[in-house]
Amino acid sequence: MSVSAPDRIGRFDGRALNVDACLGITALLALTAIPVAGAPAALVYLASGVALAAFRPALTAVELLEARLLLILPALCLFSAIWSQFPTETLRSSIQLMATIVIAVLISQRVRPLTALTAIVAGLLPLVLASVLFGAYRSDTGALVGLFGSKNEMAGMSAILALIGVGLAVSATIRWP
Structure with missing residues (x-):
């Protein structure tokens, strides 16, 4: 993916800084640290993912629309909270799954x-x-x-x-x- 003018913020060693790549790399590094660091690493992962989505919301919508088939399973999991024996746990896990897949789709498209x-x-x-x-x-x-x-x-x-x-x-x- 080539870096267009709106993606560039600042200069680093004569090259444009790609914010999408920086946020995606931060999310990936945090993801690798979750087994050791736990909740703080998960928070960094989620914050980086939200920032990645919020940085360019129109592109985020297009990318998620293109990946709509990947979002069917987490959507079904969200709906399964209606008939679940433990709806709060099901809803919490479903939201985590949805957030993880959305962030993964954004990283796969922008890094x-x-x-x-x-x-x-x-x-x-x-x-x-x-x-x-x-x-x-x-x-x-x-x-x-x-x-x-x-x-x-x-x-x-x-x-x-x-x-x-x-x-x-x-x-x-x-x-x-």
Whole structure:
């Protein structure tokens, strides 16, 4: 996606600062920190996502309209609060799902793939390395839980980091748009 004149605010080292990319990268970095930092990281993720949507509301509406099929499931989840046994919990979880998908759609439309993947690696690499070097082990099995508090979450984050890292290494010769 090329940067048009309204997207540029300020100058940084002779280049225009892309606010959409900055907000998207902030959201992705916060997303990678949620397993360790919890609610504060989730708040930064949501604030970045809301700012991304509010920065250019007309474009946000167009992008969400184009991705309307992705919004069917969270909309159904929102409606399911009507017949749920636990409507408040269902509504809360549905709103979280809707917000996450809306922010993901906006990031996918406004941040270049290479930039997004690099941001995820930049967020996960220090966490996984710190987990391996300084993390905790379970006392009953000796499994590495790292900073994540769960061996499954540690394995999941490590797998995501490894897959994206291999993808970035392989795609070093590919020219991204």
